[in-house]
Amino acid sequence: xxxxxxxxxxxxxxxxxxxxxxxxxxxxxxxxxxxxxxxxxxxxxxxxxxxxxxxxxxxxxxxxxxxxxxxxxxxxxxxxxxxxxxxxxxxxxxxxxxxxxxxxxxxxxxxxxxxxxxxxxxxxxxxxxxxxxxxxxxxxxxxxxxxxxxxxxxxxxxxxxxxxxxxxxxxxxxxxxxxxxxxxxxxxxxxxxxxxxxxxxxxxxxxxxxxxxxxxxxxxxxxxxxxxxxxxxxxxxxxxxxxxxxxxxxxxxxxx
Numbered sequence: 001x002x003x004x005x006x007x008x009x010x011x012x013x014x015x016x017x018x019x020x021x022x023x024x025x026x027x028x029x030x031x032x033x034x035x036x037x038x039x040x041x042x043x044x045x046x047x048x049x050x051x052x053x054x055x056x057x058x059x060x061x062x063x064x065x066x067x068x069x070x071x072x073x074x075x076x077x078x079x080x081x082x083x084x085x086x087x088x089x090x091x092x093x094x095x096x097x098x099x100x101x102x103x104x105x106x107x108x109x110x111x112x113x114x115x116x117x118x119x120x121x122x123x124x125x126x127x128x129x130x131x132x133x134x135x136x137x138x139x140x141x142x143x144x145x146x147x148x149x150x151x152x153x154x155x156x157x158x159x160x161x162x163x164x165x166x167x168x169x170x171x172x173x174x175x176x177x178x179x180x181x182x183x184x185x186x187x188x189x190x191x192x193x194x195x196x197x198x199x200x201x202x203x204x205x206x207x208x209x210x211x212x213x214x215x216x217x218x219x220x221x222x223x224x225x226x227x228x229x230x231x232x233x234x235x236x237x238x239x240x241x242x243x244x245x246x247x248x249x250x251x252x253x254x255x256x
Contacts, residue, residue, distance in 0.1 A: 062202050062205040073134070139173050
């Protein structure tokens with residue numbers, strides 16, 4: 001008769017729980033990034049295929065320009081998430097689930113709304129509305145992480161860097177809010193002035209796309225530089241001080 005071997009599962013220990021909680025938020029955002037980018041690559045690839053291959057498309061220049069802008073800001077989210085998730089602490093709330101998903105949906109729509117439609121040829125104009133929502137979600141996501149980036153949620157030897165980190169997040173919020181206003185304003189202008197929805201208005205949309213792409217490139221370079229600053233940190237103490245144990249953060253309400 002075959003010999004049956006029973007393998008007992010190891011019990012969950014306090015140390016195992018601490019290790020899981022220490023990396024939970026980082027891994028959650030990392031998984032969100034993989035999931036969202038995978039879907040965006042498919043949607044973005046399909047959108048540019050239909051834009052370039054559809055015959056009789058009078059809005060090709062506008063759509064290609066805004067597609068490039070969408071691609072640029074897709075890279076921005078990678079750069080900022082890489083930097084932010086690397087330095088994030090173990091605190092999380094329900095907004096850390098809602099806002100990344102909402103941001104990912106808007107990011108996919110940035111590409112999807114540009115696909116040519118015979119029934120609604122001017123549907124691409126809604127790209128500006130979607131971009132405004134995208135930037136608003138990004139600002140909300142960063143604001144949520146900023147509110148949880150209290151110095152006491154970090155070990156003593158990292159608290160000096162927390163000031164820089166909070167400054168970076170605040171600058172991200174300012175940039176996202178500014179471009180969100182631009183997106184909403186451009187959408188309103190397109191609705192109020194119908195000539196902006198005509199094929200002959202392509203220079204206006206290409207100019208807006210060029211400006212936003214330049215902003216995206218600046219943000220990518222800035223985030224990459226900030227990430228390099230984090231990699232240069234020298235951690236001199238393995239164990240956190242002042243009550244922070246094994247990477248678990250202290251709530252602001254627990255300050256003495």
